[in-house]
Amino acid sequence: MAVESKLLSGNEAVAQGAWEAGCLIGAGYPGTPSTEALEAFAKYDDVYAEWAPNEKVAFEVASGASMGGVRAMVTMKHVGVNVAADPLYSMSYIGVNGGLVLFAADDPGIFSSQNEQDSRFHALGARVPLLEPADPAEAKFYVKQAFAISERFDTPVIVRSTVRLSHTKAVVECEDRADQPRKEYEKNPVKWVMMPANAKVRRKFVDARVAELAEFNNASVFVRADYRDTNIGVICAGVTYNHVREALPEASVLKLGMTYPIPDQAILDFASRVDKVYVVEEASNYLSMQVKALGVELSEFVEPIPPDDELSPGIVRRAFGIETPEFDRFDGALPPRPPALCAGCPHRLVYSELRRMNAVVNGDIGCYTLGALAPLSSVDSVVDMGASLSMAHGMELARQFSDKSIAIDGRPIVGVIGDSTFAHSGITSLLGTVYNQGSGTLCILDNRTTAMTGMQGNPVNGITLQNRPSRELDLVKLCEALGVEDVQRVDSQNLADVRAALKRAVASDGLSVIVFCSPCRLLVRTRKEPPTISDCKRCGACLKIGCPALGTDDEGHAKIDETQCIGCGQCAQVCPFGCISSEGRE
Amino acid sequence: MADKINGATTVLLCGVGGQGTILAADILAKVAARAGLQIRLSEIHGMSQRGGSVITIVRFGQTVLSPVTDFGCADRIVAFEATEALRYLPYLAKDGKLLVNSEEIVPLPVLIGAVEMPENTLEFLEQRGAKLIDSTKIAEEVGNPKATNIVLMGALSTELDFPVEIWEEVISKRVPPKTIESNLAAFAAGAKAVSQE
Numbered sequence: 062m063a064v065e066s067k068l069l070s071g072n073e074a075v076a077q078g079a080w081e082a083g084c085l086i087g088a089g090y091p092g093t094p095s096t097e098a099l100e101a102f103a104k105y106d107d108v109y110a111e112w113a114p115n116e117k118v119a120f121e122v123a124s125g126a127s128m129g130g131v132r133a134m135v136t137m138k139h140v141g142v143n144v145a146a147d148p149l150y151s152m153s154y155i156g157v158n159g160g161l162v163l164f165a166a167d168d169p170g171i172f173s174s175q176n177e178q179d180s181r182f183h184a185l186g187a188r189v190p191l192l193e194p195a196d197p198a199e200a201k202f203y204v205k206q207a208f209a210i211s212e213r214f215d216t217p218v219i220v221r222s223t224v225r226l227s228h229t230k231a232v233v234e235c236e237d238r239a240d241q242p243r244k245e246y247e248k249n250p251v252k253w254v255m256m257p258a259n260a261k262v263r264r265k266f267v268d269a270r271v272a273e274l275a276e277f278n279n280a281s282v283f284v285r286a287d288y289r290d291t292n293i294g295v296i297c298a299g300v301t302y303n304h305v306r307e308a309l310p311e312a313s314v315l316k317l318g319m320t321y322p323i324p325d326q327a328i329l330d331f332a333s334r335v336d337k338v339y340v341v342e343e344a345s346n347y348l349s350m351q352v353k354a355l356g357v358e359l360s361e362f363v364e365p366i367p368p369d370d371e372l373s374p375g376i377v378r379r380a381f382g383i384e385t386p387e388f389d390r391f392d393g394a395l396p397p398r399p400p401a402l403c404a405g406c407p408h409r410l411v412y413s414e415l416r417r418m419n420a421v422v423n424g425d426i427g428c429y430t431l432g433a434l435a436p437l438s439s440v441d442s443v444v445d446m447g448a449s450l451s452m453a454h455g456m457e458l459a460r461q462f463s464d465k466s467i468a469i470d471g472r473p474i475v476g477v478i479g480d481s482t483f484a485h486s487g488i489t490s491l492l493g494t495v496y497n498q499g500s501g502t503l504c505i506l507d508n509r510t511t512a513m514t515g516m517q518g519n520p521v522n523g524i525t526l527q528n529r530p531s532r533e534l535d536l537v538k539l540c541e542a543l544g545v546e547d548v549q550r551v552d553s554q555n556l557a558d559v560r561a562a563l564k565r566a567v568a569s570d571g572l573s574v575i576v577f578c579s580p581c582r583l584l585v586r587t588r589k590e591p592p593t594i595s596d597c598k599r600c601g602a603c604l605k606i607g608c609p610a611l612g613t614d615d616e617g618h619a620k621i622d623e624t625q626c627i628g629c630g631q632c633a634q635v636c637p638f639g640c641i642s643s644e645g646r647e
Numbered sequence: 648m649a650d651k652i653n654g655a656t657t658v659l660l661c662g663v664g665g666q667g668t669i670l671a672a673d674i675l676a677k678v679a680a681r682a683g684l685q686i687r688l689s690e691i692h693g694m695s696q697r698g699g700s701v702i703t704i705v706r707f708g709q710t711v712l713s714p715v716t717d718f719g720c721a722d723r724i725v726a727f728e729a730t731e732a733l734r735y736l737p738y739l740a741k742d743g744k745l746l747v748n749s750e751e752i753v754p755l756p757v758l759i760g761a762v763e764m765p766e767n768t769l770e771f772l773e774q775r776g777a778k779l780i781d782s783t784k785i786a787e788e789v790g791n792p793k794a795t796n797i798v799l800m801g802a803l804s805t806e807l808d809f810p811v812e813i814w815e816e817v818i819s820k821r822v823p824p825k826t827i828e829s830n831l832a833a834f835a836a837g838a839k840a841v842s843q844e
Contacts, residue, residue, distance in 0.1 A: 375717030386719030
């Protein structure tokens with residue numbers, strides 16, 4: 062067998078593992094830190110991969126592929142697992158035909174998410190096995206094992222990653238693909254039709270399967286007991302293992318690769334052979350809870366491990382009373398450097414207008430979440446994919462119970478959502494508002510791409526993962542078909558049009574949708590000459606749009622950073638004195 | 648050079664989203680891997696990339712376990728922007744070395760007048776033994792303004808034990824074909840800039 066060493070990220074290794082396992086179909090929805098797993102899988106020969114509108118759809122596509130007899134993988138970030146939870150919990154009862162693997166990537170430390178959810182609890186809830194690789198090489202191996210377990214035990218399998226696996230690169234030995242013949246589909250309603258009588262049967266099957274899996278896990282490659290100094294015994298899993306091994310080279314360590322169902326006998330055996338047992342885990346009590354439930358008494362750390370945020374070897378050292386090195390620091394005040402909407406971003410003028418109108422804005426998930434930061438400071442809420450539109454409807458509903466003394470009742474309520482997020486979960490939200498005759502203003506920011514996760518295609522722009530021909534979604538027609546009577550399409554780079562459209566929409570009593578359209582500037586990288594500034598009045602109006610290419614000189618006059626400016630002309634449009642001119646410089 | 652605690656060398660690259668820290672880290676990791684060492688490269692994607700403060704960690708050695716590092720544990724910090732060097736200074740090991748692009752990029756909260764840039768950043772860093780290098784200017788001089796990251800890798804290469812040939816091979820494979828020549832020139836200019844001091 063040909064073996065080749067490659068530098069792969071955890072996500073790329075997951076794709077390689079799926080390919081080597083003969084997985085033929087991949088589906089998913091982009092989300093940091095999971096995105097590159099499906100992108101990498103899509104690049105292999107002889108596989109089919111697609112972005113689905115959301116994680117539930119993706120999981121169902123993969124479930125159908127499994128039913129059709131081929132191996133299938135579905136990828137998503139942690140919060141996406143909630144969206145896919147509905148089919149996951151019932152596919153647990155049904156099981157599989159071809160192997161079915163869910164790759165879920167968590168974000169301990171909350172680098173690029175709305176929460177620090179531990180997806181592993183979904184394995185407990187759905188009662189499906191869960192594997193936790195510790196590094197890219199193991200990720201490849203575990204994904205291959207996951208397909209085998211899926212078919213052997215008739216179950217979907219979750220492979221769980223975290224940021225520090227998904228986005229850590231290491232050398233991985235890549236092997237050839239082992240082709241899997243397509244399995245026959247045989248009609249079997251008791252297995253595949255989850256109506257009560259059948260589900261009751263499969264419910265018992267699930268219990269038996271969990272017991273078999275625990276038995277299997279006890280003697281599997283996923284249990285690694287490494288006995289050194291038996292005074293300290295640490296139980297851990299996933300990337301945490303690397304922090305533990307580095308921090309405590311002398312300790313005995315039980316590394317678990319399958320943490321649901323846990324290997325009960327292996328854990329009890331380990332606990333009996335060491336003096337003190339500890340569970341080290343990251344931003345969660347998922348593992349310690351299960352170990353304690355076996356009756357194992359856990360010892361106290363010298364310094365408790367924080368219940369939140371990601372782990373490091375230093376945190377583990379301190380937990381065991383080991384000194385950590387001294388360090389230097391800069392004592393002065395450092396300016397924060399939060400992410401910002403790019404120079405030329407088409408979302409900027411919409412937000413600056415919403416702020417000017419003093420609107421209450423229910424925001425959503427994407428680059429445009431950054432409209433919440435100063436100086437735009439325009440977003441009032443961000444919860445989950447699609448929540449903008451449904452929450453704006455709820456805010457409007459709350460108004461009718463008002464005694465008119467509540468301050469927000471004079472303010473427009475506006476929902477703001479991006480194109481991909483609208484396709485993900487916004488359509489049903491909008492449908493609910495139309496159906497229930499709700500009012501308000503909904504803005505769809507159509508920048509022609511799924512920008513935050515790195516320019517993926519979506520149903521709105523009609524670009525597919527493997528570049529197969531598709532079609533664009535006409536958002537205006539869709540909204541009209543849903544029953545919205547007032548739909549406008551507006552160029553989001555034109556301030557006068559943005560202002561007029563918003564003014565009209567909030568003045569109307571009914572439901573208005575504005576589709577703001579202009580491509581992401583990372584998608585269309587054309588640059589024009591920066592504008593010229595003359596006779597600046599130092600009013601500061603241009604600074605309020607929060608362009609990273611616009612600042613002031615020592616005297617407070619507006620000044621353009623020509624290396625960052627793309628000549629979009631937004632600042633020229635907001636200058637009330639006409640001092641910024643982009644005319645004649647194209 | 649080996650970290651006393653870990654037996655691995657830890658290089659922390661920090662800067663501003665969009666400066667090419669991830670590409671530089673990738674090149675460094677590949678050079679170390681080509682030299683036969685085990686490597687771990689850990690980066691952060693997503694929201695922070697939009698002009699935010701970013702760090703990438705590269706660790707290499709005979710055995711490398713954790714992909715992350717802690718305060719007081721980085722053998723080298725390569726700062727692509729001077730203010731970011733101040734932000735991540737706590738990571739530097741006591742005998743670690745600091746290599747800093749002397750450029751200062753003003754973040755949005757300063758642009759809008761909410762807060763101010765720290766004063767005397769470069770003087771402070773020099774007092775801490777930092778090597779300052781005007782890599783932005785050097786990259787412009789070799790005709791590839793985007794190659795600031797490669798200039799910094801050139802400067803870093805003088806302090807690591809990897810042969811120049813490996814660096815050149817990895818860079819040539821990793822950058823767009825049309826820019827190989829200017830990137831190699833940027834690498835050489837970066838190395839020269841620090842050895843002249």
